[in-house]
Amino acid sequence: MIEAELKARVHASASETVLRRLDERAVGRAEVYQDTYYDTPDGALEARDEELRIRTVHGQDETRTVLTYKGARVDEETGSKPEHETRVEDAEAVHAMLRGLGYLPVIAFEKRCRNYDFEARGRRMLATLVRVPEIDGVFIELETLVDEDELAAALTDVRAVLGDLGIDADDLTRELYTDAVRARRAP
Structure with a gap:
């Protein structure tokens, strides 16, 4: 499946409208994500535009x-990627397995999220308002999972719903959060 997703900055002047x-x-649910991204010692995953992440969600x-696991982008304009995800029972065991396989944790950070699941334009969508304590501002992510042949139509729908929420194309x-956090942490 492809995660057809767009992300935008939510300007302070629009935040009340977007939230309303x-x-x-839908009813929003507050969750805190603890994300740890892994890569090989030589950075092969990043070089191939792939991601390997363990996320613990505290709700x-x-x-x-x-x-x-997210594969390389299939749409350069939006950065939409194939995504494969599974729930795990023991987070520490999976961290140990990845390290045992030679992967290294390259960055870890927290996201404070408010998630909204709803249907729009005939699709299941997930809207997430995101604050990363290390980054200024609020973001909104809107996504739907589709087969690759549906990507263009799904992104059109995602853009339309963002517009309905008060988000402009210029926003x-x-x-990437990982890049922004790295930049913030750089000396």
């Missing part, structure tokens, strides 16, 4: 961990 419009679509009712960004 999301609340009209109001549960804590869960998922292992995610879209392809900046």
Whole structure:
């Protein structure tokens, strides 16, 4: 499956409108993500535009961990990627397995999220308002999972829903949280 996703900065002047419009679509759930990204010692995954991540999600009712692999971008404009994800029972065991296989943790950080699951334009969508404590500002991610042959149509739908939420095309960004956190941490 392809994660057809767009990310945008939410300007302070638009934040109340975006939040109200999301609340009209679904009940939001607050979650804190603890993300750890892995790579080979020579950076082969990053060089191939791939990602390997362990994410532990702390929610109001549960804590869960998922292992995610994202392949290289299939759409340069949006950065949409194939995504394979599975829930894991023991986060520490998976961290140990990846290190045992020769992967190294290259960056870890926290995301404070408010997630909204809803249907729009005939698709299941997930909107996430994101704050990363190390990065200034608020972001919105809107995604839907599709087969590769549906990607263009799905991205058109995602753009339309972002517009409905009050997000302008000029607000879209392809900046990665990992890059922004690295830049913030650089001496």
